[in-house]
Amino acid sequence: MKATAIANANIALIKYWGKRDPELFLPYNSSISLTLNGLNTTTTVEFGGYDQDIFILDGQGIKEGKELEKLVRHLNLIRKIARVSEKAKIISRNNFPRAAGLASSASGFAAFTFAATEALGMSLDSKELSIISRQGSGSATRSCLGGFVEWTKGKKQDGTDSYAEQIALPEHWPNFRMLATIVSTKAKKVSSRVGMAQTIETSPMYSAWLDTIEQDLENVRQGILNKDIGLVGKTAEANCLKMHATMITTVPSIIYWMPATLEIIHSVLEWREKGLECYFTIDAGAQVKIICLEDKVSELTQKLENLGGVKKVIVCKPGQGPKLIKEHLF
């Protein structure tokens, strides 16, 4: 009745923004991501022997608020599927700051789902795992596989066709890199969940966003299969700008960019103009991720660290999907 899983964060190359079903976390559009090594969540779940559910995230007991609601809701879903009623203890550790645009909920809900279902003896395959993880956090869907992953939006109302599929193994493109820059560790003012709902309701740009997604998906799929960094990078960059355009035109406006975000954006555009091949992508937050090949990493890291607003640069390679590990956190 106890299991521990580790799952990697993922960064979307084609973004997910907007739920067609907020209960089942079904998206309006498919998305594509890279599962990263280097940014991960480790979670131990034990069922049985507890009077109440206990959640400890990064050493801190979660006893109230929206975060607790989300965790209990997800645990209840897993209990319902497994037809059990035991209370559980969940301890989880991220090796990077939470809620700062670094996809902590993706690795978090993937690790949580994997550990909990294993503790209950369920032995899910990655498709089943991703369908359950999705209902904790949409982007967690994509952390259920390694390498380059597509979360296909599906069409069914029950969500059984909205899951993760692998486009390519991490070994397919071993010199692909993402540099995660840390410019702010403050939690976001508007959560993705709330922001998405407001965007769908109020942004006049949202339908234009959806209209161009299929072409972006096709370009990035082809770019991955052909290891075409230019095609992947340019498409990812333009795609993220379209998502941020829908955000800033939401009423009230959602502006995740900070001054340091723009400093990095302009620097990347300038470096690329001068021949250093790199592209940026930005999730729902202030952090910028740089897309490049391995041979550009040392030059880019040095340049990024010289920018005033950059606190840290984390170099990420294509990473594996979630794994069970024997060392429990308690």
Add this chain to the structure above:
Amino acid sequence: MKATAIANANIALIKYWGKRDPELFLPYNSSISLTLNGLNTTTTVEFGGYDQDIFILDGQGIKEGKELEKLVRHLNLIRKIARVSEKAKIISRNNFPRAAGLASSASGFAAFTFAATEALGMSLDSKELSIISRQGSGSATRSCLGGFVEWTKGKKQDGTDSYAEQIALPEHWPNFRMLATIVSTKAKKVSSRVGMAQTIETSPMYSAWLDTIEQDLENVRQGILNKDIGLVGKTAEANCLKMHATMITTVPSIIYWMPATLEIIHSVLEWREKGLECYFTIDAGAQVKIICLEDKVSELTQKLENLGGVKKVIVCKPGQGPKLIKEHLF
């Protein structure tokens, strides 16, 4: 054969972005602006006695390049309308930096057109003046009248119904203020002219921008007539964000914002949340203009000057339309 005119810059509350006819400078959408006192261009034009056209802007002879082309093109248009062929000398002075998002071409082409047509004895009314000024620079259309001005887009192919109309005199709302912050005096990397054309061609958001303009225009017209700062400010802020959304989704992306731009944006949103009523608008550049009432000016100016990226704050009131003056520049 010699006249001198002074014209004020204007800042759009509802933006102009995109030409349906690039030759005649006919816009896809109507726009509304405030003519500002405090930021102006003075221009003296003399016809006759010159072997060639002479242009001196801010003390600098313009002898080549795109700026010269634009000036000669406009002078030729005026000569054609007046049926004259004399060469001219034009000296012009701005009291603020050119090409930094502070609408220098608006006041510049309005003063140029007024001085040149007066030097040729044409005595135009403001409608005629705005139609000719428009063909030098779109936003110059709106600098041909004082106070709150609408540039109606018109429908005709010949552009005779695309001109400036006054919504309200400057005296209608004497305590309305715009604070122009100066964060960078560098010339823009992508001119409005080039940027607009690229946006129309490549941004998937452009049609959504056009679809929402009529409602924004109506809100700002009503806000001006009712002196409703909240309605004018919120509508102007959202409208500028929509324009910038079309810019950043242009391929290649046009990102006019600088780190200091975002610093001011976030500050304005934060101050407003705390009860200090103010709104922002941003033209095609890095400069932010703050919209407020007179009683907030001293607190806002102090707060703005305390921000790291702000070099200067210029307080602007509603200003008059262009005037002839007797003191020539040469």
